[in-house]
Amino acid sequence: MRSSLHFVSVAAIAAMLAAVPGSAQKTSGPKERYEMDVATASGFAAMAAGGGMGSALGMMLGGGPDGKVAHTLDLRLGSNQAPTSPPVRADHYFEPQAKLGKSVPLLGPEPGKWAPREETSDAMPDGFERPKGRMLLFWGCGAKAGPGQPVIIDFAKLAAGQMPPNLFTSTVPRIREVTTGNSKSYAGWPNSKSSKQPPKDSSLLGAHRIAGNVGPDISFTLAQDYMPALNASTAQQADGSILIRWNQLAPATGYVAWAFGGMDRGGAGGDMVWWTSSSAREFGGGLWDWLPPSVVANLVAKKIVMPPTQTSCQIPAEVKKASGEMLMGNLNAFGPEANFAYPPKPAGNAVWNIDWTAKVRFRSHTMLMIGADFGGMGAAGGAGDASAPAEKPKKKKCKGPLGIPLPDGAC
Numbered sequence: 534m535r536s537s538l539h540f541v542s543v544a545a546i547a548a549m550l551a552a553v554p555g556s557a558q559k560t561s562g563p564k565e566r567y568e569m570d571v572a573t574a575s576g577f578a579a580m581a582a583g584g585g586m587g588s589a590l591g592m593m594l595g596g597g598p599d600g601k602v603a604h605t606l607d608l609r610l611g612s613n614q615a616p617t618s619p620p621v622r623a624d625h626y627f628e629p630q631a632k633l634g635k636s637v638p639l640l641g642p643e644p645g646k647w648a649p650r651e652e653t654s655d656a657m658p659d660g661f662e663r664p665k666g667r668m669l670l671f672w673g674c675g676a677k678a679g680p681g682q683p684v685i686i687d688f689a690k691l692a693a694g695q696m697p698p699n700l701f702t703s704t705v706p707r708i709r710e711v712t713t714g715n716s717k718s719y720a721g722w723p724n725s726k727s728s729k730q731p732p733k734d735s736s737l738l739g740a741h742r743i744a745g746n747v748g749p750d751i752s753f754t755l756a757q758d759y760m761p762a763l764n765a766s767t768a769q770q771a772d773g774s775i776l777i778r779w780n781q782l783a784p785a786t787g788y789v790a791w792a793f794g795g796m797d798r799g800g801a802g803g804d805m806v807w808w809t810s811s812s813a814r815e816f817g818g819g820l821w822d823w824l825p826p827s828v829v830a831n832l833v834a835k836k837i838v839m840p841p842t843q844t845s846c847q848i849p850a851e852v853k854k855a856s857g858e859m860l861m862g863n864l865n866a867f868g869p870e871a872n873f874a875y876p877p878k879p880a881g882n883a884v885w886n887i888d889w890t891a892k893v894r895f896r897s898h899t900m901l902m903i904g905a906d907f908g909g910m911g912a913a914g915g916a917g918d919a920s921a922p923a924e925k926p927k928k929k930k931c932k933g934p935l936g937i938p939l940p941d942g943a944c
Contacts, residue, residue: 562887563874564614565748568711569893570607570823571737575762577900578863579603579733602733602762607723609709610639611716612747621718623745630736638727639720639745642713665689669855671808672815674839674846676774682851683806684814705817705832708824710892718747735759743891751889753873760784760868760897767903773850775903777864780844782897785866786829787838789820790846792863792903794856806856810846812836821865823894829867838867848903860903868895 579601610623621641627633669683713719723730738758743751765779777790794806809816815837824832832838839846853860871893878885 558878558882558885560885560887563890564612564887565751565889566611566711566716567743567751567889567891568607568609568709569741569891570609571759571893571895572605572607572823573760573762573897574603574605575764575897575899576601577902578898604731604733604735604759606731608637608639608721609711610720610743610745610747611711612718612745614717614747616641616718616746618746621720621745621747623720623743623747625722626742626744627737628739628741630739632732632735637722638724639722639743640724640726641718641720643725667804669804669806670814670816671806671849671852671855672810673812673849674810675849676770676772676847678849678851682849683855705815705819705824705837707818707822708828720745720747749888751875751891753871753891755871755893757784757869757871757893757895760866760895763864763866763897763899765864765899765901767901769853770847770850773853775848775853775860776845777848777862777901778845779864779899781842782866782868784868784895785841785897786826786869787833787841787867788843788864789838789867790862790864790901791816791820792848792852792856792860792901794852794860796861804855806852806860808848808852808860808862810839821863823896824867825870825894826867853903860901862901862903864899864901866897868897870894 580603608625616622623639624636625639626636665688667688668686670686671678671683673679673682711719722728736758737755740754741752761780761782761784763779763782765777768776768778770776779788788810790810792806792808794808795804807816809820811820813836819828820838829838833840848860848862873891875888876886
């Protein structure tokens with residue numbers, strides 16, 4: 534079912550590219566599709582992006598996140614053609630300012646060794662474990678939780694393996710136009726052979742070329758670079774709520790925040806807490822990811838996503854009280870998109886035979902450690918001092934409520 538949805542989505546891209554009011558123009562293709570997900574991570578998220586949660590925890594105990602910024606890329610190539618000489622392979626060639634060498638290799642899945650993870654809004658994430666205890670759901674910015682909150686899910690009353698109804702909403706799906714499921718040939722990066730991400734002083738401006746053995750070369754020029762870093766801070770208020778503040782990013786199309794609490798209690802049957810800044814009870818996977826500007830604009834209108842002019846949000850006092858000592862949260866800034874297609878659309882109603890399309894998506898995100906005393910660093914996602922002695926942290930499974938792996942940048 535999910536694969537068919539992806540096929541429809543790909544067809545929709547071609548339709549949108551060809552859409553002209555009153556036109557009967559027909560299209561074919563594209564033969565190849567390319568997606569490039571570009572992210573800027575800051576604060577604790579920058580450390581997590583570089584070395585996982587263990588690295589982030591080590592930083593908390595031995596050094597602050599001041600000025601920490603990381604850039605990440607996720608590259609995906611899909612083709613409706615078989616490789617001229619298996620296996621599937623391609624290279625993305627960069628300008629020198631990208632500081633990734635001449636190119637990075639995109640590789641197809643290796644049976645038994647590596648495969649890209651393709652999450653869907655209607656399937657259990659990898660590593661799902663049935664939790665114990667209860668889940669308390671909160672939503673919305675404000676000093677106090679709104680009416681009907683929290684929604685309490687008692688896992689003891691659920692059948693084994695059964696998920697709470699409507700928890701994984703389809704309103705905000707995780708959007709992937711290029712997947713192994715909708716491509717005869719697929720190649721991606723990072724992969725098992727190459728995974729080193731670009732340095733924080735790299736730039737994507739300029740020419741890009743993707744050449745492989747599954748179709749024609751793809752070439753485009755980017756005028757949009759990595760988004761600026763988010764600098765977020767949190768402060769407990771006299772009424773018990775937590776105020777989150779952040780810098781406004783000019784390229785941002787909207788913001789969303791979320792927080793997890795009581796994660797250390799879940800395994801022992803205690804209460805876990807999940808809060809989102811959405812004014813509706815929306816916990817969709819797309820809110821943790823990249824979303825097109827048009828989708829974000831619609832979500833802003835529905836008050837699911839905060840508008841690009843907003844720079845603060847209060848976590849209700851009830852959320853902090855129910856979470857105990859620490860909340861771990863994230864702030865996500867959705868960004869612009871750049872779309873390319875070749876050859877250019879012909880005039881009139883001439884058939885448009887599309888060789889390839891390329892999409893570049895941008896976002897910026899930061900991690901928040903709220904209410905924990907890590908040598909004075911727990912109250913800020915982008916600032917703090919390192920007064921605590923260094924100590925090697927114990928490695929823990931990086932999972933959030935319901936045993937779900939935490940989003941990219943938190944793990």
